[in-house]
Amino acid sequence: MTDQFVIRGGTVVHPTSIEVADVLVLDGMIAEIGIDLKVPRGTLEIEADGCLVGPGLVDLHAHLREPGGEEAETVSTGAAAAALGGFCAVVAMPNTSPAIDCAAVVAQVLALGRDTPIDVAVAGAITVGRAGASLAPMAEMASLGVTMFTDDGTGVQDSGLMFRAMEYAAGLGVTLAEHCEDESLAAGGCMNDGALSARLGLPGRSGLAEEVMVARDLALAEATGCSLHILHLSTARSVALMEDARARGVDVTAEVAPHHLHLTEESCASYDPIFKVHPPLRSSDDVAALRVALAGGVLDAVATDHAPHPPETKDRPFDEASPGMLGLQQAAALTLEALGGDDADPIRFFEVLSRTPARIAKLRDEDLRLGGQSAQGGAVAVGEVATLCVIDPAARPVVKGAALASRASNTPYEGRTMHGAVRHTVARGHVVVLDGELVTR
Amino acid sequence: MTMVHASPSGGHLLSIADLDRDGLLEHLEAAEAFGEVERRSVRKVPTLKGKVVASLFFEESTRTRLSFETAAKRLSADVLSLAVASSSVKKGESLRDTVETIEAMGIDAVVLRHRSAGAPAQVARWVGRARVINAGDGAHEHPTQALIDLVTVRQALCEREGRAAEGSGLAPFEGREVLIIGDIRHSRVARSQILAYSLAGASVRVAAPGTLLPSSLEGWPVEVVEDLDEALATCDVASVLRMQEERGSGSFVPSLHEFTATYGMTAARASLLKEGAVITHPGPMVRGVEIASAVADDPRCLVRRQVSNGVPVRMAALFLALAGPEGDAHD
Numbered sequence: 001m002t003d004q005f006v007i008r009g010g011t012v013v014h015p016t017s018i019e020v021a022d023v024l025v026l027d028g029m030i031a032e033i034g035i036d037l038k039v040p041r042g043t044l045e046i047e048a049d050g051c052l053v054g055p056g057l058v059d060l061h062a063h064l065r066e067p068g069g070e071e072a073e074t075v076s077t078g079a080a081a082a083a084l085g086g087f088c089a090v091v092a093m094p095n096t097s098p099a100i101d102c103a104a105v106v107a108q109v110l111a112l113g114r115d116t117p118i119d120v121a122v123a124g125a126i127t128v129g130r131a132g133a134s135l136a137p138m139a140e141m142a143s144l145g146v147t148m149f150t151d152d153g154t155g156v157q158d159s160g161l162m163f164r165a166m167e168y169a170a171g172l173g174v175t176l177a178e179h180c181e182d183e184s185l186a187a188g189g190c191m192n193d194g195a196l197s198a199r200l201g202l203p204g205r206s207g208l209a210e211e212v213m214v215a216r217d218l219a220l221a222e223a224t225g226c227s228l229h230i231l232h233l234s235t236a237r238s239v240a241l242m243e244d245a246r247a248r249g250v251d252v253t254a255e256v257a258p259h260h261l262h263l264t265e266e267s268c269a270s271y272d273p274i275f276k277v278h279p280p281l282r283s284s285d286d287v288a289a290l291r292v293a294l295a296g297g298v299l300d301a302v303a304t305d306h307a308p309h310p311p312e313t314k315d316r317p318f319d320e321a322s323p324g325m326l327g328l329q330q331a332a333a334l335t336l337e338a339l340g341g342d343d344a345d346p347i348r349f350f351e352v353l354s355r356t357p358a359r360i361a362k363l364r365d366e367d368l369r370l371g372g373q374s375a376q377g378g379a380v381a382v383g384e385v386a387t388l389c390v391i392d393p394a395a396r397p398v399v400k401g402a403a404l405a406s407r408a409s410n411t412p413y414e415g416r417t418m419h420g421a422v423r424h425t426v427a428r429g430h431v432v433v434l435d436g437e438l439v440t441r
Numbered sequence: 442m443t444m445v446h447a448s449p450s451g452g453h454l455l456s457i458a459d460l461d462r463d464g465l466l467e468h469l470e471a472a473e474a475f476g477e478v479e480r481r482s483v484r485k486v487p488t489l490k491g492k493v494v495a496s497l498f499f500e501e502s503t504r505t506r507l508s509f510e511t512a513a514k515r516l517s518a519d520v521l522s523l524a525v526a527s528s529s530v531k532k533g534e535s536l537r538d539t540v541e542t543i544e545a546m547g548i549d550a551v552v553l554r555h556r557s558a559g560a561p562a563q564v565a566r567w568v569g570r571a572r573v574i575n576a577g578d579g580a581h582e583h584p585t586q587a588l589i590d591l592v593t594v595r596q597a598l599c600e601r602e603g604r605a606a607e608g609s610g611l612a613p614f615e616g617r618e619v620l621i622i623g624d625i626r627h628s629r630v631a632r633s634q635i636l637a638y639s640l641a642g643a644s645v646r647v648a649a650p651g652t653l654l655p656s657s658l659e660g661w662p663v664e665v666v667e668d669l670d671e672a673l674a675t676c677d678v679a680s681v682l683r684m685q686e687e688r689g690s691g692s693f694v695p696s697l698h699e700f701t702a703t704y705g706m707t708a709a710r711a712s713l714l715k716e717g718a719v720i721t722h723p724g725p726m727v728r729g730v731e732i733a734s735a736v737a738d739d740p741r742c743l744v745r746r747q748v749s750n751g752v753p754v755r756m757a758a759l760f761l762a763l764a765g766p767e768g769d770a771h772d
Binding site: 193194195197198199200201202203204206270271272312315316317318319320 | 556557558559580581626656657658
């Protein structure tokens with residue numbers, strides 16, 4: 001029975017407090033939380049000593065590659081990777097082929113998501129075909145429950161068009177999520193611009209390219225009142241721009257990717273394209289600033305930017321290789337480590353990986369019924385549908401790309417020891433991952 | 442013949458950074474010794490007999506390719522030459538597959554030219570036992586061109602003092618001032634030159650419009666020149682770089698005419714050079730843009746000598762990569 005179980009001995013993480021307690025789930029609903037619970041006969045006992053028990057994780061930013069990129073990932077394999085990573089809901093990015101830029105493709109991906117054990121939400125494109133030329137039918141997509149729109153992969157380069165998109169989105173009450181990089185400044189670059197890129201002879205992709213567009217979009221959001229979400233923010237100066245805008249009352253949120261919290265441009269020195277990503281890996285000063293901003297609340301969420309690529313597009317010269325890296329299965333441990341490892345605040349951990357991203361994606365809205373009845377990012381509380389992530393902060397697994405659930409294996413963490421591991425995942429009231437293994441129902 | 446130094450990259454020559462001072466000197470001395478072979482009536486030695494050198498040029502090149510292939514033949518190696526235009530690469534084969542296919546034919550060295558920076562480093566990881574020699578990768582490095590420059594300049598400086606270059610060590614470079622002028626940003630030659638000249642003991646300065654300097658020079662052993670004319674008056678070597686129009690350098694300056702007026706090696710600028718100073722150019726020269734025709738033909742300009750040192754320097758590079766104890770250990 002995957003919907004009748006008790007999770008024993010973990011530390012339950014509430015929005016503002018923690019308690020060591022068992023969690024009993026009956027018929028997929030949280031029935032009781034307390035110490036040494038007596039449970040009905042036939043209840044599955046799940047051990048969670050030393051683990052954190054919190055709401056299921058929510059990823060605002062996953063490239064599931066379907067339709068069109070099935071050699072790298074499918075909604076099904078991506079959802080499996082997500083579940084193993086502790087995620088009960090992911091937002092699928094629209095840079096597919098064709099792009100998710102109309103109701104038909106939205107419906108197709110939502111339908112594929114319903115066949116997975118987790119909730120798959122969809123972000124729609126801002127412009128038709130993500131070509132940056134004309135607005136995509138956002139209202140049509142919003143009527144299917146899409147709450148977030150983005151041309152991710154690139155930002156909307158034309159300022160006039162972005163202004164119009166924001167005016168339109170503000171009226172719809174949806175959020176525009178922007179990949180902030182001005183391509184004319186990024187200039188075809190493939191790693192962080194600076195002394196290292198100059199020495200390596202690789203064209204640089206400057207932090208300035210990001211900051212210029214962050215500044216532009218903050219100004220546009222302020223003028224239009226549109227809700228803006230900044231994807232994978234990567235520089236210290238972008239953080240400062242965010243902080244200023246927020247002080248002025250701009251409706252803005254921002255996410256950071258796990259790789260920008262851990263890896264630096266130095267990784268590119270061996271010309272291994274596994275470390276190529278947009279925006280690029282930055283300096284150690286940027287990494288330090290992002291960590292402070294995440295712990296301190298300037299950055300709202302961690303989002304994976306999970307970007308599977310087949311070997312034939314990664315095993316190439318650095319400047320020709322596809323940008324992007326896997327993230328779903330390592331995000332929880334990397335976030336815990338970035339928040340301080342053993343000293344990490346568990347409340348903040350579930351805020352940045354579950355509660356806040358759920359709020360940004362509006363996953364609790366009444367009009368969004370993705371096929372589950374789950375209350376993603378909600379409280380671990382009696383009467384709620386069980387949606388849980390159980391993570392063991394003391395586990396020290398070593399990453400093996402070939403063993404990951406994704407079709408692709410382009411992880412930049414090969415051979416790295418993770419500080420923590422997701423042990424169990426409960427989605428839509430069912431145990432979907434038990435002791436690090438997928439449960440087949 | 443000189444003793445072979447075990448270079449840090451394990452026999453590959455991917456960057457001048459793979460060499461220490463001993464390794465650099467070894468290349469210069471071996472090139473002098475092979476230059477001697479060039480002057481014999483039978484210009485061939487059996488040094489690399491039985492070895493196979495693959496010459497893979499994924500980017501247009503005439504002189505570098507000919508020079509490497511000639512060098513391999515003078516050393517009695519067999520040369521396997523991949524003409525990219527007619528190869529499977531045109532049919533969509535990946536660099537990795539091309540290299541692995543060629544390696545399966547049993548090669549000992551790969552001479553690689555590629556438009557992408559870092560391609561030789563990647564190939565070095567993919568091949569099992571073959572040694573990789575970088576013949577120019579994107580805007581990264583062109584180590585043998587820098588070695589040619591150092592061999593040529595050492596010869597010129599030694600001649601000036603009436604002594605032989607061979608056996609002169611790195612002393613001729615001590616305290617010298619090298620001025621590199623032009624498109625530093627896109628130049629793989631400049632990157633190799635900066636490392637090589639500073640390793641040899643010279644000080645290196647660069648002169649270029651702001652757009653043709655790398656975006657950051659932090660940590661580089663160079664100084665940026667503010668007044669080109671002043672710097673010309675004190676330098677011992679003026680290294681003029683080609684404007685790399687194929688990498689878009691033309692759009693980094695308002696016009697080639699303006700570049701010539703501000704940074705070109707005109708006759709007027711050449712006249713500012715102190716006595717005994719020399720001019721180098723990696724070729725091919727674009728006369729009238731970065732170098733005036735009269736300066737190119739001036740005896741102080743070593744460009745023809747650089748070309749004739751191409752084969753011995755590449756013989757040295759192949760020899761040091763393949764004939765050393767490490768190379769044999771893999772056999």
